[in-house]
Amino acid sequence: MSEAVIExxxxxxxxxxxxxxxxxxxxxxxxxxxxxxxxxxxxxxEAAIVIVPxxxxxxxxxxxxxxxxxxxxxxxxxxxxxxxxxxxxxxEVLVSFEKMNRIREVDAxxxxxxxxxxxxxxxxxxxxxxxxxxxxxxxxxxxxCTIGGNIASNAGGISVLxxxxxxxxxxxxxxxxxxxxxxxxxxxxxxxxSGYSLKNLFIGSEGxxxxxTAAVLKLYPRRRQIQTAYCALAxxxxxxxxxxxARRRSGDQxxxxxxxxxxxxxxxxxxxxxxxxxxxxxxxxxLIELSTSRDGDDLRATFEALLEEAFExxxxxxxxVAETIDQAQRLWRLREGIPEAQKRAGGSIKHDISVxxxxxxxxxxxxxxxxxxxxxxxxVCAFGHVGDGNVHYNLTQPDGMAKEAFLEHWEAVNDIVHxxxxxxxxxxxxxxxxxxxxxxxxxxxxxxxxxxLMRTIKRALDPRSIMNPGKTVAxxxxxxx
Numbered sequence: 001m002s003e004a005v006i007e008x009x010x011x012x013x014x015x016x017x018x019x020x021x022x023x024x025x026x027x028x029x030x031x032x033x034x035x036x037x038x039x040x041x042x043x044x045x046e047a048a049i050v051i052v053p054x055x056x057x058x059x060x061x062x063x064x065x066x067x068x069x070x071x072x073x074x075x076x077x078x079x080x081x082x083x084x085x086x087x088x089x090x091x092e093v094l095v096s097f098e099k100m101n102r103i104r105e106v107d108a109x110x111x112x113x114x115x116x117x118x119x120x121x122x123x124x125x126x127x128x129x130x131x132x133x134x135x136x137x138x139x140x141x142x143x144x145c146t147i148g149g150n151i152a153s154n155a156g157g158i159s160v161l162x163x164x165x166x167x168x169x170x171x172x173x174x175x176x177x178x179x180x181x182x183x184x185x186x187x188x189x190x191x192x193x194s195g196y197s198l199k200n201l202f203i204g205s206e207g208x209x210x211x212x213t214a215a216v217l218k219l220y221p222r223r224r225q226i227q228t229a230y231c232a233l234a235x236x237x238x239x240x241x242x243x244x245x246a247r248r249r250s251g252d253q254x255x256x257x258x259x260x261x262x263x264x265x266x267x268x269x270x271x272x273x274x275x276x277x278x279x280x281x282x283x284x285x286x287l288i289e290l291s292t293s294r295d296g297d298d299l300r301a302t303f304e305a306l307l308e309e310a311f312e313x314x315x316x317x318x319x320x321v322a323e324t325i326d327q328a329q330r331l332w333r334l335r336e337g338i339p340e341a342q343k344r345a346g347g348s349i350k351h352d353i354s355v356x357x358x359x360x361x362x363x364x365x366x367x368x369x370x371x372x373x374x375x376x377x378x379x380v381c382a383f384g385h386v387g388d389g390n391v392h393y394n395l396t397q398p399d400g401m402a403k404e405a406f407l408e409h410w411e412a413v414n415d416i417v418h419x420x421x422x423x424x425x426x427x428x429x430x431x432x433x434x435x436x437x438x439x440x441x442x443x444x445x446x447x448x449x450x451x452x453l454m455r456t457i458k459r460a461l462d463p464r465s466i467m468n469p470g471k472t473v474a475x476x477x478x479x480x481x
Contacts, residue, residue: 076149
């Protein structure tokens with residue numbers, strides 16, 4: 001940013017410092033830097049001011065000031081998002097929630113936990129476990145991502161199949177609105193039909209309608225038994241049949257069901273210290289987890305019986321069952337290590353799509369045929385949460401091709417992959433959100449009525465486009481960020 005631009009924000013910085021205290025307002029270049037680095041390196045954030053409020057009341061003061069000044073604000077949790085949703089353009093104030101990280105209460109009787117938006121997901125899991133409870137949201141970035149970000153993006157993760165995504169796990173919210181008011185919707189209720197479901201306006205909105213500052217979340221009984229297996233498959237169709245068999249034979253105790261292509265496993269072994277569970281190479285693999293909160297169930301016997309049936313019916317050709325917690329963790333690291341392995345394997349064009357579960361085999365087949373025709377030698381790195389239809393359909397550069405040259409094809413490849421997903425009644429954003437990465441593309445795949453409804457809501461709540469401008473939806477006459 002130019003010195004002139006930074007200087008133009010000085011009066012606003014002074015107002016914010018007077019309202020929040022000087023320690024909550026960061027203007028020094030070195031101190032701002034860590035907030036401006038985006039996870040994938042696709043965007044470079046710019047912001048003359050970073051604020052770090054400690055309470056919702058402090059944030060509300062800041063929002064009211066920025067609303068008066070007509071300056072946009074961008075929320076940032078753990079800064080682990082993958083679509084640039086927390087990236088500033090230089091025209092906004094960046095809001096970090098790192099100090100709003102308290103776990104306020106665990107109610108083991110009501111099976112709820114009340115936390116602030118900046119609470120780290122892994123800390124929330126640990127607080128639940130300390131009370132013999134289980135918080136099921138689980139992501140690869142759980143050691144650094146925050147609950148506020150999880151709610152803003154309606155995060156999914158590996159346990160959606162059984163427990164749902166962030167929307168399903170959220171009972172109540174506290175939100176700072178675009179005019180600086182605080183909406184207190186912190187009701188720990190499982191049933192509430194007293195009007196519009198206001199919380200659902202903010203879940204998945206990427207902060208474009210208001211900033212979530214705290215939440216009441218669902219808990220579950222601690223899991224007493226967990227069984228994990230890595231299965232080798234010949235086809236994607238076999239994976240869906242195996243999933244159906246596992247659900248039937250286990251009494252629907254399938255917690256997670258992850259699909260991995262051979263290419264995705266190979267790069268984890270080559271670039272992320274992964275080790276193959278068995279020596280043989282297969283086209284596809286499924287990582288299955290069954291769990292129960294009951295002590296009396298013989299889950300291992302159930303698991304072994306369904307795997308035996310899968311062998312006999314030809315659904316799987318090999319399987320490795322974890323005998324210890326450490327072995328289970330090693331199996332999970334193969335799946336969780338894919339994103340980091342992709343970075344080291346070269347350029348990667350990523351797609352976070354969802355289609356009906358039954359359409360997954362057809363989607364992967366049609367998309368792969370199309371991209372391979374467009375670019376011979378391209379590597380398909382398909383993996384994901386097959387139980388809920390979410391496929392991370394990523395593509396790695398052909399051998400010998402330069403990373404920069406490959407990434408120049410991002411838009412062209414999107415134009416191949418996304419229409420195939422949409423033709424199957426799918427979505428181009430399953431769990432990562434829209435952010436900057438898909439802001440220019442998303443309206444191509446929304447109906448006119450959807451666009452109109454979303455803009456009506458945005459205009460009603462945030463007419464000046466103060467809250468995360470340009471993300472999720474833009475309104476006429478306002479800058480797109």
